[in-house]
Amino acid sequence: xQQGEEDPQALSIQEGENATMNxxxxxxxxxxxxxxxxxxxxxxHLILIRSNEREKHSGRLRVTLDxxxxxxxxxxxxxxxxxxxxxxxxTDEGYQKVTFGIGTKLQVIP
Amino acid sequence: ETGVTQTxxxxxxxxxxxxSLKCEQHLGHNAMYWYKQSAKKPLxxxxxxxxxxxxxxxxxxxxxxxxxxxxxxxxxxLHTLQPEDSALYLCASSHVQGxxxxxxxxxxxxWLTVV
Numbered sequence: 001x002q003q004g005e006e007d008p009q010a011l012s013i014q015e016g017e018n019a020t021m022n023x024x025x026x027x028x029x030x031x032x033x034x035x036x037x038x039x040x041x042x043x044x045h046l047i048l049i050r051s052n053e054r055e056k057h058s059g060r061l062r063v064t065l066d067x068x069x070x071x072x073x074x075x076x077x078x079x080x081x082x083x084x085x086x087x088x089x090x091t092d093e094g095y096q097k098v099t100f101g102i103g104t105k106l107q108v109i110p
Numbered sequence: 111e112t113g114v115t116q117t118x119x120x121x122x123x124x125x126x127x128x129x130s131l132k133c134e135q136h137l138g139h140n141a142m143y144w145y146k147q148s149a150k151k152p153l154x155x156x157x158x159x160x161x162x163x164x165x166x167x168x169x170x171x172x173x174x175x176x177x178x179x180x181x182x183x184x185x186x187x188l189h190t191l192q193p194e195d196s197a198l199y200l201c202a203s204s205h206v207q208g209x210x211x212x213x214x215x216x217x218x219x220x221w222l223t224v225v
Contacts, residue, residue: 031212033213033214035216040198040219040221041218041219042112042114042116042200042202042216042217042218042219043153043200043202043214043216044112044216045213045214045215048213088153090214092212098155098212098214099152099155100145100152100153101152102150102151102152
C-alpha cells in the first residue's frame with residue numbers, strides 16, 4: 001500500500017530557480033529517504049533523514065522532516081537541466097518495509 | 111554504476127513464454143528485492159530476501175516466481191504473463207534492517223513487454 005505521497009506530481013521550472021517537492025505519509029517511520037530516477041533508469045538514493053532529525057543538507061539538496069505533520073520536503077537550489085528527473089520519497093517503517101510514492105516529475109528548462 | 115546489475119535490460123515475451131530476469135549485486139549486501147514500476151503507480155514491492163530466505167511476498171501472482179540461490183544473485187522467473195504485467199522490474203539490494211537506515215541500491219531495471 002502507498003505510504004508516501006509526493007506533491008506536486010509534476011513541476012517545471014527555469015534553470016537557476018529552486019525546486020521544492022513535498023511528501024506526506026500516514027504512519028510512524030524510522031526514517032524518510034529521497035530518491036531520484038532518470039527516465040527509464042533505476043532509482044538513485046539522494047539523502048536519508050532520521051525521524052529524530054528536522055533538517056539535513058547535502059550539496060544543493062535540503063530536506064526537512066516534520067513528524068508531527070507527517071510530511072517532508074526536498075529543496076533543490078540553483079537547479080540545473082541535469083536535475084530533470086523524477087523524485088521519490090520513501091518511508092522506512094522498519095523490518096525492511098520501505099514504501100515509495102508515485103513521485104514528482106521535475107523538468108528544468110535551460 | 112550502482113553495484114546492482116540487471117539482465118536483460120529489455121524483454122518482449124508472449125503470454126505463453128517462460129523467461130527469467132536476472133540480478134546480481136556486488137555490494138556485499140545480504141538483502142535483495144524485486145520491485146515493479148508501472149506508469150502512474152507507486153513502486154510496488156514484490157519480494158524480499160534476507161540471507162537467501164524469502165521474508166516478504168506482497169501478494170504477488172504465482173506467475174512470478176523468485177529464486178535467490180545466494181545473497182548476491184536474484185532471479186525472477188516469468189511464465190504465462192498477462193499484458194498488464196508489462197512494466198519496469200527493478201532489482202535492489204541493501205544491508206539487512208537493523209542499522210540506522212536502510213538505504214536501498216537499485217539496478218537499472220528490466221523493461222518487460224508482454225504481447
